[in-house]
Amino acid sequence: MTDKGFGINIPGDYIPHPKTEDERNELVKEVRGYQRPQYASCKYLYTTFVDVKDIKLKKNAGRKRGNDGRVLDTVGKSLEKGYKLGKLPPVMLRKEGGDLENFLINGNHRWLWYSANGYKYMLVDVYEVSEGYDEGDVMDEVGLLWQPQPDGTSSNYDDYKARGLAWVKRQQEKGIDVTQEMIDEWVEMFAVHETALTRHNLKKNIFNVEVKDSFLTNYTRPQVVRFYSNCNLAILDGGAEVTTKIVDRLFEASQKVWLRDFLPTFFANAAKGIKTRLNFYVNTTNINTADEIETLINNRLDELDSIFDNLSSVYSDSEEDLREYLVLGSRPPQIVDTDCYDELIPIRNTKKVQEPVKYESVNLLELTYQILTQNFEVNEDFTAQQAYDAIRTYRFALSQFKSEKSYRGTILAELQALRDDGRIHFYPNQRGTYCLLR
Incomplete structure (x- = not known):
């Protein structure tokens, strides 16, 4: 530390901020010799002092929050020591006519400090925009990628x-x-x-x-429900009372668990002769292209087709066709420049986009086994609770249980039958834990 005669101690790698023209010229000579990054977007011209009053406060090129007190405090702690030798000054751009722009590409907090502490001039590097680039490119490269560190504050x-x-x-x-x-x-x-x-x-x-x-237009579920209401269609949740011959249901198509909510109410309504109109919307944060809207909806419809096929094999003697109780509905307009935003868009299962899950079951025991194989890998441990959760939606839709206890007893009996058949293994020392053997 050395005493420069201003009543403060200045570290050896700092010099007092110049106050005379000779001192400013000496610092310019010093800084001109510093190594500079080879920017692609702009070219270094010269180093000079500018009047701080000629600079206008512009939202800091590399910062979301602009200029704030915490950052200024960090920068000020360094500047209070003097000008740090080896440090490059803020960057300004020269216009095509030769005049300087009135804002800084970086270093706004340094300018604020100089202004607040009574300095008339501050040192800057002057650059010109390279051919093929624009001012914004310079802000990205100089004000973001090369934001001074560490005594400045990084992006x-x-x-x-x-x-x-x-x-x-x-x-x-x-x-x-x-x-x-x-x-x-x-x-x-x-x-x-x-x-x-x-x-x-x-x-x-x-x-x-x-x-x-x-x-792509994204919606929340309440927004979609409101859109349907404006189109004179009332979306009902599963627990709502149905008083019409057709009930409208709405599901988000990127959620594979939608069947857990759909199937029980669908079967309950079908038993009363009520048809379900199936509508979808897509949370666009889960997709990147417009085509994925149709893809996701088709996937959900394919899953439902698979369930209907499987139920037909389980109840092969039934004359009831559950598909008669399903009506394909619509989706809200979400694809800009393609969808009409004044009306709902009909949905159609135009193609099979993935192989549907096929259960080759002939009875409920086989259905239980097929569901387990779809949820768990061979030799993968699973608990009785996990089995209950995986099977519940399908079995409550197909069977009548007096209580949850009755349902669990039925599934446990089927697990025991699958064990006796050599298809699953019980862990005798881990109560309620199983794994598939094949």
Whole structure:
């Protein structure tokens, strides 16, 4: 530490902030010799001092929150020691005519400190935008990727996300259709210092917010129910009383567990001669393309077809065709520039998009075994409770049980029969634990 005569001790790698023209010229000569990053988006021209009054406060190019007191405090602790030797100054851009822009690409917090502490001038590096790039590209590269560290404050998740969204908008304004792959490349380039998880989340969220929303509309369930109501269709939940010959049900198509809610009410309504109109919507946070809306709905319909096929094999003597009680309904408009947003979109099972699960069962014991094989791998341990949960939806739809205890007793008896048949194994020292043998 050395005493520079200003009443404070200044570390050896700092010098007092220059206050005279000679001191400023000496610092310019010093800083001009520093090694600078080879930016792709801009080219270094020269280093100079500018009047702090000529700079306007612009939302910090690399930051979501702009300028805040906590960051200013961190920067101020360094600047109070003086100008740190070896540190590059903030960046300004030169216009095509030769004048300087009135904002900083980075270093707004340093400018705030100089302004608040009575300094008339501050040191800056002057750059020009390289051919084929624009001001926003410079903000990404200089204000985000090369944000000064460590005595400055590095970029965080929100900073990267804000700049990523801005980058997407710039590409769209140029008529470029931005893809997930393009966003992935941008994140890998500018968030290279971040963890793999952070980069993954950035890729997903930038695409979801700025790209996906431009061609897919997402809804919450209450919003979809309201849309149906505006189309004079009332969506009823499972416990609601049905007073019409056709009841409208609504399910989110990306949820594979939808059958657990659908089947019991469907069978209960069918027993009373009530038809069910099946409607779907898709949470677009779970998909990346418009085609996946149809794919997910088709998958759900294929699953239902499989259940009907299996029930037909179990009750081969029945004259009742459960498909007569199912009506394919609609979905809300979700595909921009394709769907009409004033009406519901009819759903049709246009193609088989995956092989349906086929149960080759001839009785309820076989159905139980087939359900177990679909939920558990060979030699994978499972508990009686897990078996109850996996089988419950199907069996309550097919059989009448006086109570939960009666249901569990029936399933336990079937598990014992499967054990005797050599298809599952009981663990004698682990009560209620089983595994499939084949």
